[in-house]
Amino acid sequence: MIVAKRKPFEEIKEMIKDYKKVLNVGCGTCVAVCLAGGEKEVAVLNAEIDMARKLDNNPVELGAQTVERQCDHEYLEELDDIVGDYDAIISMACGVGIQFLAERFPDIPVYPGVDTTGMSANQAVGWYEERCRSCGQCVLGMTAAICPVTMCAKGLYNGPCGGTNQGSCEIAMDQDCAWFRIYERLERQGRLKEIIEYTPPVEWNDQVPRTLIQPGYKKPEKAKES
Amino acid sequence: MKSGSNLEKVLKAGHFAFTGELGPPRGCDVEEVREKAQHLKGNVDSVNITDNQTAMVRMSSWAASLILLQEGLEPNFQMVCRDRNRLAMQADILGAYAHGIKNMLCLSGDHQMFGDHPLAKGVFDIDSIQLINMVKIMRDEGKFLSGADLHGTPKMFIGAASNPFADPFEWRVHRLAKKVNAGCDFIQTQCIYNMEKFREFIKQANDMGLTEKTYILAGVTPMKSVGMAKYMKSKVPGIEVPDEIIKRLQGAGKGKVADEGIKFACEQVEEFKEMKGVHGVHMMAIEWEHMVPEIAERAKVLPRPVVD
Numbered sequence: 001m002i003v004a005k006r007k008p009f010e011e012i013k014e015m016i017k018d019y020k021k022v023l024n025v026g027c028g029t030c031v032a033v034c035l036a037g038g039e040k041e042v043a044v045l046n047a048e049i050d051m052a053r054k055l056d057n058n059p060v061e062l063g064a065q066t067v068e069r070q071c072d073h074e075y076l077e078e079l080d081d082i083v084g085d086y087d088a089i090i091s092m093a094c095g096v097g098i099q100f101l102a103e104r105f106p107d108i109p110v111y112p113g114v115d116t117t118g119m120s121a122n123q124a125v126g127w128y129e130e131r132c133r134s135c136g137q138c139v140l141g142m143t144a145a146i147c148p149v150t151m152c153a154k155g156l157y158n159g160p161c162g163g164t165n166q167g168s169c170e171i172a173m174d175q176d177c178a179w180f181r182i183y184e185r186l187e188r189q190g191r192l193k194e195i196i197e198y199t200p201p202v203e204w205n206d207q208v209p210r211t212l213i214q215p216g217y218k219k220p221e222k223a224k225e226s
Numbered sequence: 227m228k229s230g231s232n233l234e235k236v237l238k239a240g241h242f243a244f245t246g247e248l249g250p251p252r253g254c255d256v257e258e259v260r261e262k263a264q265h266l267k268g269n270v271d272s273v274n275i276t277d278n279q280t281a282m283v284r285m286s287s288w289a290a291s292l293i294l295l296q297e298g299l300e301p302n303f304q305m306v307c308r309d310r311n312r313l314a315m316q317a318d319i320l321g322a323y324a325h326g327i328k329n330m331l332c333l334s335g336d337h338q339m340f341g342d343h344p345l346a347k348g349v350f351d352i353d354s355i356q357l358i359n360m361v362k363i364m365r366d367e368g369k370f371l372s373g374a375d376l377h378g379t380p381k382m383f384i385g386a387a388s389n390p391f392a393d394p395f396e397w398r399v400h401r402l403a404k405k406v407n408a409g410c411d412f413i414q415t416q417c418i419y420n421m422e423k424f425r426e427f428i429k430q431a432n433d434m435g436l437t438e439k440t441y442i443l444a445g446v447t448p449m450k451s452v453g454m455a456k457y458m459k460s461k462v463p464g465i466e467v468p469d470e471i472i473k474r475l476q477g478a479g480k481g482k483v484a485d486e487g488i489k490f491a492c493e494q495v496e497e498f499k500e501m502k503g504v505h506g507v508h509m510m511a512i513e514w515e516h517m518v519p520e521i522a523e524r525a526k527v528l529p530r531p532v533v534d
Contacts, residue, residue, distance in 0.1 A: 154335075164394075171337050184394070196403075198404050199356075201360070
């Protein structure tokens with residue numbers, strides 16, 4: 001899932017300091033699961049803002065609304081009748097949701113309440129580890145299902161480099177060397193021959209905004225005007 | 227001849243090569259480069275010019291390489307994958323060769339978090355093995371990585387690094403093979419202290435026929451102090467310092483540790499001269515360039531051969 005962490009309070013406070021009526025919109029999917037931007041986190045942030053603004057003699061009227069997914073027109077629709085009353089919106093969705101929300105309400109300033117930090121696995125409650133950088137050309141078949149783009153600090157396709165340190169990455173002892181683990185797993189599976197050949201330079205497919213249309217589907221003739 | 231560089235000529239003629247290293251300044255003090263270069267002149271076949279080593283910003287390696295050329299030394303232009311994408315790399319390779327640089331060393335580069343701009347964006351558009359192959363394509367096929375034709379090809383002598391001491395040991399010789407297959411002409415290894423492990427590594431390389439396809443220069447860095455040895459053992463990833471080296475330095479007595487360090491380095495050079503599959507030594511006297519004349523003398527590698 002996509003994970004995010006709440007932005008530092010002072011940063012959020014500074015962004016919205018000039019607005020008197022602010023709607024805080026949570027997202028009920030990924031960021032709710034990773035405890036960053038769901039209904040509960042919206043309530044906590046609003047309480048903090050409310051208290052800080054009162055102390056600053058600059059009170060603010062706050063609204064709270066959490067939708068199922070901010071990356072989906074269907075769920076944003078329920079905000080249509082609410083947002084008109086507000087000077088600004090804080091979105092606690094991931095970067096995708098924040099932008100999609102802002103696109104729907106182009107007259108209202110939208111501010112991020114979280115920093116999106118990647119696509120991660122849920123190791124335990126509150127503990128998430130990144131596993132994918134969505135490069136668009138998966139090499140996990142060759143690398144024993146360990147991603148060198150994400151897990152190698154240098155993103156090497158022909159690792160391991162000379163900085164491997166007792167199975168750890170040169171950047172930190174508590175960070176596994178991706179290529180050491182790739183070697184280990186391929187050896188265990190008797191598949192080392194799969195990385196014996198040189199891998200040529202990657203043609204990066206993630207350098208422009210990507211649009212995905214699945215087979216059998218197409219873009220509507222005319223994009224929906226809002 | 228692939229490049230006609232002095233280093234290539236020395237190796238091709240069958241001489242035992244001896245290369246040095248020079249770190250460019252943290253500023254634009256040309257005199258600092260000239261001063262260091264004077265200690266190396268005549269004592270080495272080629273001088274590696276490091277490229278923002280340990281991710282600290284320095285005078286660019288091609289620029290410092292040009293100063294070396296002016297001083298009458300042959301540079302070995304190091305290029306790391308951390309700071310440039312394939313466009314900038316190819317442009318710098320062309321520019322460097324246009325100015326007379328004939329050797330290159332292709333490296334991944336230390337991660338940016340070790341340096342003075344730890345949160346810089348690391349590029350790593352291509353990796354060190356892909357870089358080796360890119361230079362080879364430019365040199366031998368006269369083409370850019372894109373496949374487009376070059377007008378004038380950079381005849382570089384292509385070098386790469388090899389670290390026999392990083393994990394997993396069993397894979398290191400295969401990684402060397404990848405570099406050889408990608409097109410490297412010579413290898414300079416990481417600093418060697420564990421001779422036993424290096425002997426095993428070279429044996430594997432000999433058995434796979436790699437030392438017939440590429441020249442191997444064994445990396446040597448003389449220890450200046452016990453502190454340096456301990457630091458390298460515990461803090462530098464991929465460097466292995468056996469305890470007996472530290473004990474030997476400790477036993478040298480006050481004021482004699484550096485001398486003992488040089489003595490050990492010279493013993494290593496003597497062994498490398500006789501070691502099948504080793505074609506020379508890369509002497510990395512880090513911030514100790516002024517000691518290179520003495521080290522070269524004591525290692526009995528002088529005078530350096532002159533090959534036409």
